Amino acid sequence: MNEIKLARVDFRLMHGQVITNWVKQVAANHILVVDEELEKNQFMAQVYLMAAPPGIKVNILSPERAVKNLVAGKFSQKNLLILFKSVESVKETFDRGLQLCELQIGGLGSGTGRVMISNQLSLDEKEAGLLKEMADKGVEIYFQAVPKEPRIGLDKALEKMG
Numbered sequence: 001m002n003e004i005k006l007a008r009v010d011f012r013l014m015h016g017q018v019i020t021n022w023v024k025q026v027a028a029n030h031i032l033v034v035d036e037e038l039e040k041n042q043f044m045a046q047v048y049l050m051a052a053p054p055g056i057k058v059n060i061l062s063p064e065r066a067v068k069n070l071v072a073g074k075f076s077q078k079n080l081l082i083l084f085k086s087v088e089s090v091k092e093t094f095d096r097g098l099q100l101c102e103l104q105i106g107g108l109g110s111g112t113g114r115v116m117i118s119n120q121l122s123l124d125e126k127e128a129g130l131l132k133e134m135a136d137k138g139v140e141i142y143f144q145a146v147p148k149e150p151r152i153g154l155d156k157a158l159e160k161m162g
Contacts, residue, residue, distance in 0.1 A: 003075050007082040009090050010106040013038075014051050014058070014083065022106075025147045028081035029056060034093055035085050036062040063093035071097060087127040094134055103134065105143045117157045120145040128161050 005026035013033055022028070031052065038045055039062045052058045057078075061069060066082075069075065084090040087108065094100060105121060108114075114122040121143045123131075131154055135141050141154040 003078050003080045004100070005079045005081060006104060007084070007090070007100050007102065008104045008106045009084045009087055009108065011085050011109045012107055013085055014048055019051070019053050021147050023053065023056060023081060026079065026081060028079045030075060030078035030080050031056060031058045032066060032075065032080055032082045033058065033060045034063055034066045034082060034089060035060065036089075038085075039065070063089060063096055063098075066093055067096045067098050087130050091130040091134060094137075094139070100134075100139045102140045102142070103131075105131075105141065106145055115161050117143050117160055118145070118149070118152055121152075123157055123161065125161070128158060132158065 005028050006022060008022065013035070014031065023031070033048060038048065039060050045060045048060060049058050059069075084093070087105075090098075090103060105123075107120070108122055108124075108127065110116075110122050114124045116122050131141050135154050142151040143154075143157055144151045
């Protein structure tokens with residue numbers, strides 16, 4: 001599935017960094033937001049659709065529907081940026097058959113029980129375990145908030161977890 005130019009986990013989904021930096025960085029012309037709740041919430045889905053930059057089409061699909069559409073080749077002629085709100089969501093989609101070579105972790109929020117991986121990125125034990133499972137199946141996982149920052153590999157992030 002070489003139409004996937006970037007798969008990113010970011011709890012904010014579509015926001016300034018994604019729209020101004022990552023869309024340009026990977027020459028994306030289509031954004032796929034994979035989120036079950038957002039797919040069902042027509043009002044919020046409209047907000048995201050209206051936030052898309054000119055010339056960029058956005059689809060919002062559940063993990064199940066996203067995989068079905070990808071497998072069916074619906075996005076085969078697109079330069080696709082896929083956004084997930086959480087590690088759990090990307091893992092569910094991966095388990096349903098999403099084929100990924102790489103996964104970028106761009107924002108997971110902060111809070112109790114989280115370890116800072118860099119000045120903007122944190123991780124908890126559950127997320128670390130899910131990411132490790134994906135990495136063990138051949139997905140290269142790295143942490144990077146913005147393009148000008150260096151990538152931090154999952155192994156280095158796990159070292160920080162202790």
